[in-house]
Amino acid sequence: MITTLTPTRRDFLKAGGALIVSFSLPFAHDAFGQPKPDPRTQELDAWLAVGADGKVTVFTGKVELGTGVETALAQIVAEELGVPFNAITMVMGDTARCLDQFATVGSLTIYRAGPQLRQAAAEARHTLRELAAARLGAPAEQLSIRDGVVSTADGKRVTYGELVGGKKFERRFSGSAKPKAPGEHAIVGKPIPRVDIPAKVFGSHAYIQNVTVPNMVHGRVLRPPVHGASPVLVDDSALKRLPGNPRVVAKGNFVGVVADTEEQVMRAAQALKVEWGAAPVLPEPGELPNLLRGARAATKELVGTGDAAKAIAGSAKTLQAQYFVPYQLHASIGPSCAIADVRADGATLWSPTQSSFLTRGVVASILKLPADKVRLIWIEGSGCYGQNGADDVTGDAAVLSQAVGKPVRLQWMRRDETLYEPRGPAMVMAVRGGIDGSGNVAGWDYQVWSPNHAGRPFAGMGGNLLAGEEQGMGQRFIQAGADRNAKNSYAFANQRVVLHQLEGTPLRSSSLRGLGSPQNSFANESFIDELAAAAGADPIAFRIKHLKDDRAIAVLQDVAKLSNWETRPSPRGDRSSGVGRGVAFVQYDNYSAWVALVAQVRVDRASGKTRVERCWVSHDCGLIVNPDGTRNQIEGNIVQTISRALFEEVKFTRRSVDSVDWASYPILRFSDVPDEIVISLINRPDKESLGAGEPAASPVMAAVANAIFDATGARLRSVPFTAARLKAAMA
Amino acid sequence: MTLNITVNGKRHAVQAPPDTALLYVLRNELNLKGTKYGCGLAQCGACTVHIGGRPTRSCVTPVSAVNAPVTTIEGLGTPDKPHPVQQAFIDEQALQCGYCTNGMVMTTAAFVAGNPKPTEAQIRAALEGNLCRCGTHMRILRAVRKAAGVRA
Numbered sequence: 001m002i003t004t005l006t007p008t009r010r011d012f013l014k015a016g017g018a019l020i021v022s023f024s025l026p027f028a029h030d031a032f033g034q035p036k037p038d039p040r041t042q043e044l045d046a047w048l049a050v051g052a053d054g055k056v057t058v059f060t061g062k063v064e065l066g067t068g069v070e071t072a073l074a075q076i077v078a079e080e081l082g083v084p085f086n087a088i089t090m091v092m093g094d095t096a097r098c099l100d101q102f103a104t105v106g107s108l109t110i111y112r113a114g115p116q117l118r119q120a121a122a123e124a125r126h127t128l129r130e131l132a133a134a135r136l137g138a139p140a141e142q143l144s145i146r147d148g149v150v151s152t153a154d155g156k157r158v159t160y161g162e163l164v165g166g167k168k169f170e171r172r173f174s175g176s177a178k179p180k181a182p183g184e185h186a187i188v189g190k191p192i193p194r195v196d197i198p199a200k201v202f203g204s205h206a207y208i209q210n211v212t213v214p215n216m217v218h219g220r221v222l223r224p225p226v227h228g229a230s231p232v233l234v235d236d237s238a239l240k241r242l243p244g245n246p247r248v249v250a251k252g253n254f255v256g257v258v259a260d261t262e263e264q265v266m267r268a269a270q271a272l273k274v275e276w277g278a279a280p281v282l283p284e285p286g287e288l289p290n291l292l293r294g295a296r297a298a299t300k301e302l303v304g305t306g307d308a309a310k311a312i313a314g315s316a317k318t319l320q321a322q323y324f325v326p327y328q329l330h331a332s333i334g335p336s337c338a339i340a341d342v343r344a345d346g347a348t349l350w351s352p353t354q355s356s357f358l359t360r361g362v363v364a365s366i367l368k369l370p371a372d373k374v375r376l377i378w379i380e381g382s383g384c385y386g387q388n389g390a391d392d393v394t395g396d397a398a399v400l401s402q403a404v405g406k407p408v409r410l411q412w413m414r415r416d417e418t419l420y421e422p423r424g425p426a427m428v429m430a431v432r433g434g435i436d437g438s439g440n441v442a443g444w445d446y447q448v449w450s451p452n453h454a455g456r457p458f459a460g461m462g463g464n465l466l467a468g469e470e471q472g473m474g475q476r477f478i479q480a481g482a483d484r485n486a487k488n489s490y491a492f493a494n495q496r497v498v499l500h501q502l503e504g505t506p507l508r509s510s511s512l513r514g515l516g517s518p519q520n521s522f523a524n525e526s527f528i529d530e531l532a533a534a535a536g537a538d539p540i541a542f543r544i545k546h547l548k549d550d551r552a553i554a555v556l557q558d559v560a561k562l563s564n565w566e567t568r569p570s571p572r573g574d575r576s577s578g579v580g581r582g583v584a585f586v587q588y589d590n591y592s593a594w595v596a597l598v599a600q601v602r603v604d605r606a607s608g609k610t611r612v613e614r615c616w617v618s619h620d621c622g623l624i625v626n627p628d629g630t631r632n633q634i635e636g637n638i639v640q641t642i643s644r645a646l647f648e649e650v651k652f653t654r655r656s657v658d659s660v661d662w663a664s665y666p667i668l669r670f671s672d673v674p675d676e677i678v679i680s681l682i683n684r685p686d687k688e689s690l691g692a693g694e695p696a697a698s699p700v701m702a703a704v705a706n707a708i709f710d711a712t713g714a715r716l717r718s719v720p721f722t723a724a725r726l727k728a729a730m731a
Numbered sequence: 732m733t734l735n736i737t738v739n740g741k742r743h744a745v746q747a748p749p750d751t752a753l754l755y756v757l758r759n760e761l762n763l764k765g766t767k768y769g770c771g772l773a774q775c776g777a778c779t780v781h782i783g784g785r786p787t788r789s790c791v792t793p794v795s796a797v798n799a800p801v802t803t804i805e806g807l808g809t810p811d812k813p814h815p816v817q818q819a820f821i822d823e824q825a826l827q828c829g830y831c832t833n834g835m836v837m838t839t840a841a842f843v844a845g846n847p848k849p850t851e852a853q854i855r856a857a858l859e860g861n862l863c864r865c866g867t868h869m870r871i872l873r874a875v876r877k878a879a880g881v882r883a
Contacts, residue, residue: 066828066865193824200829201820201836202813203765203804210764263747263755333769333777333864334830383828383865414770628824632867636827639866662774662862670855673868 038099044127044169046099047120048077052165054148056081056088061101061356062113063093064196066383067693068629069109071194075625076114079187080121080179082145083160093356093378103355103456105386105511107592107691110625114689118179124169126177131163182623182685189683191628196380208352208379209337209411216339219249219400219410220269221256223420223466225656226279227508231255233275239268248272249403253470256400258408266413282654283506289324292428292449297500298479303487306494311443315434317534323429323523324718325701327507327650329659330424331667334382335417336389340397341407346373351394352381355457359391362457363398366468371460385640386511389421391457395467415660420466423650424512425451425505427482429523439535441528441546444495446486448520451502453481455510481515485698488524489587490546507650507657514694517588518641518701522719525584525702529570530715538567539583539706549587551620554682555596556585558618562680563598570710578603579613582706584699593621593695594682597638599703603711608727610708611672612642618680619696622687631679634696638677641700643668647720736797738763739806749795754778756794757803765804767833769862776834776861780804786841804833807840816840819878820871827865834861835871843879854879 040046049057058077064070074088091097093104101113125145132150133140135158143150148160159165182188199205224231230253239246239257244264249256257272259265283291312318339350340363347369353359353376360376367374376394384390393412401408412420427450436442455464455477462468463475483499532542540560547553559565563581572580581600588595600614615638624630647666651658659665701719709715714729734745736753738761745756752771757763757780766789769777773788780789783799808814813821816839826832835858842849842857849857854875863871876882 066826068827193821196829197824197826198810198821200826200832201817202808202810203763203833205829207764207767207830209767210758262759263751331864332830333775333828333862334767335769380828382830385864411768414772414774632824632827632870635869636866639868640864643866661772662770663772667862667864668866668868669860669862670858670868670872673855673872677869 042173044171050160050164052161054161059091059098061098062109063104063378068194072625075187076118077121080118081125083148095356095360095376100357107693110689111691122177122179123173127171132158188625208381213407216407216409218262218265219258219408220265221396222274224276229276229279231274232277235273238271251471258404289428296503300499303497308443308445308494308496311494312434315442316437317435320432325427325519327423327426328648330385330388332382332388335412336393337411338394338397339409340401342402349376350379352390358457361460365460365462385513387422389417392466395465399467418660422455422510425509427519431527433531435535441492444492447498448486449500450482451505452479453511453515454478484515485517485520491548514697517698521586521698522701526705529706536569551594555594555618558680559596559598563616571713580707580711582703584702586698588695593690595619595695597699597703599707601707608723612674615677620682621690621692622684623689624683630692633692637696641697645701645704737800750793752790753792753794754789763803763805765833777831779834779837786838816878819874823870823874825870825874826867831863839875
């Protein structure tokens with residue numbers, strides 16, 4: 001069951017303010033049903049501590065998901081505090097030590113938590129300067145600060161360690177600390193190597209999968225081939241002969257097993273016989289687009305400018321098209337893992353979650369413990385790209401630990417992760433448009449049908465995690481993400497954009513990188529290409545003439561230059577080479593980074609196979625904190641989304657979900673990787689930093705589809721762009 | 732039963748059922764956690780170690796079938812004395828989450844040892860069985876070229 005709540009993500013972004021640092025943080029508390037903002041947000045000690053050795057410990061509710069924010073946030077603090085970069089240690093996502101700065105989602109970390117940490121560090125520097133002024137007997141404004149040392153002009157000095165080392169600041173924010181001007185930056189803007197990379201390369205990094213706690217035993221869960229089936233028989237007779245004290249934990253539809261060692265629990269899980277009852281019948285896969293279009297939905301007009309229907313009816317040329325993106329997976333390389341130590345009076349959870357505080361609240365509900373008696377210690381897991389199995393496995397481990405009275409480590413198996421991670425939802429987009437006599441877009445009418453993209457832990461609702469749902473606990477979800485980039489960036493005089501937010505989802509789903517943005521952008525940026533072709537116009541020139549936003553135009557002009565773009569309409573005249581290029585432009589979530597991407601494909605006309613050979617991308621995310629980290633995110637977004645565009649689809653039948661491993665859910669391999677990705681970073685030191693964790697994913701599907709059209713004249717409107725689909729389209 | 736295996740130059744007497752996957756012996760008995768569980772099906776490469784210098788999937792190798800010395804990523808190099816492939820991965824910042832990195836580094840180390848001056852096609856073929864989900868392939872390829880002493 002899904003209940004619609006009124007605030008949208010954009011509403012609470014507005015409520016939080018974009019430019020002004022709001023310390024009534026985090027901004028999404030009320031919408032996500034969290035407790036009131038923590039009053040400690042105004043206290044310096046809640047954010048950072050300076051040791052006697054001058055080393056600085058920073059406490060943040062944001063976590064490292066493999067995107068490099070541990071390094072980038074440390075750069076921001078080091079810059080503002082006036083200490084060397086290597087003086088900083090980040091403590092992330094521990095509910096007992098860190099403030100809730102909201103989940104690490106939505107490319108919001110540098111954008112939202114960056115300014116919060118910058119302000120906290122500026123306040124600390126301001127305080128340290130005052131303390132130094134008293135100590136050195138000199139006016140504060142005449143002191144200089146460098147590398148954690150405060151000096152007078154005549155050479156008297158005192159270190160941060162000497163001023164507060166090991167003690168608390170015991171100060172509230174003054175409100176008068178001003179962050180440095182971008183022109184003064186010496187650490188922000190530098191490609192500082194990531195702090196986590198050496199340990200990852202030497203095999204010593206402490207992933208959650210590597211953590212052990214004293215007296216820990218091991219768990220596994222058993223789940224049906226289709227979500228929602230109940231166990232009708234649990235036969236543990238074979239377990240009695242096995243070593244390791246194997247023990248079954250069955251509660252409602254939840255079935256797990258615990259044993260002393262990991263090898264023993266895997267053998268026990270294999271030996272345990274569970275028969276599952278009737279499962280919900282799934283849709284016929286080929287019917288999914290029609291089913292989504294016909295499902296119960298809350299319909300909302302997101303844009304209504306002019307009269308789209310009338311303008312289209314009166315245009316010289318009209319077009320319509322439907323686009324489809326199937327269910328896709330996060331497909332993390334490491335199956336999710338967590339450890340739980342549940343005691344009578346409280347619990348400790350070690351979890352790779354994106355949302356320490358929300359997940360703690362939901363797990364506490366499942367355990368029937370007060371949330372403040374549960375501590376969640378975040379530990380990095382495999383890259384997640386949204387809500388993979390990290391939260392569910394935390395609930396599973398907690399239920400097992402509570403049942404056996406010992407700490408339990410549980411790593412999901414490959415089948416568990418592939419079959420039970422909350423998938424990225426399938427979406428259908430239908431667009432109608434018209435061109436007037438002078439080749440301009442006269443009208444644009446866009447509709448999207450999508451399940452919810454936010455099946456996250458929320459409001460202490462136990463049923464939002466598998467272990468709670470299987471015990472019959474209630475569910476409630478915030479509705480978010482289906483509308484992301486449904487609205488285009490073009491200044492069409494007559495347009496309508498309509499969201500059909502589906503009440504249910506045929507397959508359990510939640511947030512996958514970009515939420516609805518890659519899918520909506522696939523439709524928007526494919527259809528504008530279709531209109532450009534109908535108008536006989538160059539795809540970049542056609543976009544630019546319908547844009548008013550300077551930063552949008554700038555990335556398109558930049559990528560045209562970068563890619564040596566040949567100005568002409570698509571498709572190309574001579575199609576014998578099988579080579580074509582396509583462009584797509586997105587301003588992520590209509591407020592964040594601007595990205596323009598040109599993809600060059602080579603299509604093998606005989607087989608229908610497509611390879612993306614080259615990409616050129618221009619990316620404007622405001623002030624860049626770490627240019628190499630930004631490049632790494634851009635490359636990753638592009639390569640991962642090429643994989644989604646060419647290969648990925650959750651396979652199912654009416655009776656089974658068939659994507660269970662890498663053979664049945666193939667992703668891109670090295671032979672599929674482009675020869676080259678050329679990146680142009682547009683740095684804007686005078687503009688706020690925007691996130692880079694998702695934006696470059698959004699234009700990829702459309703740029704590839706447009707390139708295939710350029711190469712072949714065939715238009716693919718369903719992801720993935722398989723050889724069979726392209727052959728059929730070319731026939 | 733007791734099985735004798737040599738890992739990173741040290742002999743170990745391991746108590747384990749003979750069909751136990753080498754991966755679990757390394758991780759849970761010998762506390763060598765650089766080797767990762769990814770699929771248990773030899774599909775992703777995260778568990779790659781060297782057995783007798785050959786890159787091998789430890790998740791499907793029974794410990795009783797280990798008939799040559801094993802090298803794990805912990806035995807390949809250290810921060811003080813990094814293997815050239817590890818140094819190249821650091822230089823190129825060739826990862827994001829790093830969960831696949833063990834397999835990428837171990838596969839590459841065996842590959843460059845046996846293939847001086849490889850072609851681009853040979854490099855890609857060598858890594859074809861290793862999956863990365865963060866999409867750091869461009870950087871991994873740069874690191875491999877660097878370690879192999881070839882230019883793109």
